[in-house]
Amino acid sequence: MSKNVHWIIEASVREGKLEDLKGLITEMVDATKASEPGAINYNWNFNDDESYLYLYERYADSDAALVHMGNFVKNFAGRFMSFLEIKKFVAFGDISDQMKKALSGAGAKVMTDHAGFDR
Numbered sequence: 237m238s239k240n241v242h243w244i245i246e247a248s249v250r251e252g253k254l255e256d257l258k259g260l261i262t263e264m265v266d267a268t269k270a271s272e273p274g275a276i277n278y279n280w281n282f283n284d285d286e287s288y289l290y291l292y293e294r295y296a297d298s299d300a301a302l303v304h305m306g307n308f309v310k311n312f313a314g315r316f317m318s319f320l321e322i323k324k325f326v327a328f329g330d331i332s333d334q335m336k337k338a339l340s341g342a343g344a345k346v347m348t349d350h351a352g353f354d355r
Contacts, residue, residue, distance in 0.1 A: 239329075240330065241295045241300070241328075241331050242295065242329050243327040243328065243339070243344060244324070244325075245324070245325045246288070246289075249319065250320065273300075274296040276294045278292075289320070297330065298335035301335055302335055325342065327346045327347065
């Protein structure tokens with residue numbers, strides 16, 4: 237199995253915050269793409285009426301994920317949390333103890349790899 241760390245966040249969009257959220261998404265995607273080479277996937281997906289979203293993120297390893305979390309907390313967390321209500325946050329992969337602590341502090345349920353493969 238790989239060293240990748242990935243997670244899925246499910247959230248509802250707070251009433252009246254969709255356009256603000258879309259602006260923030262653009263800012264976050266641009267910043268992540270420009271400054272985080274360890275970010276492998278960074279995908280934001282809405283349901284049909286844009287009231288609910290799924291965010292899928294995958295990083296090369298725990299170190300890359302920690303860089304992202306540091307950037308997120310420093311630059312985006314306040315706005316992100318004011319625009320969204322997190323319903324589910326589940327993390328998977330080869331997660332270091334430091335990353336587990338950071339994810340747990342953010343309310344994530346951290347899953348332990350059991351079996352499988354990556355191609």
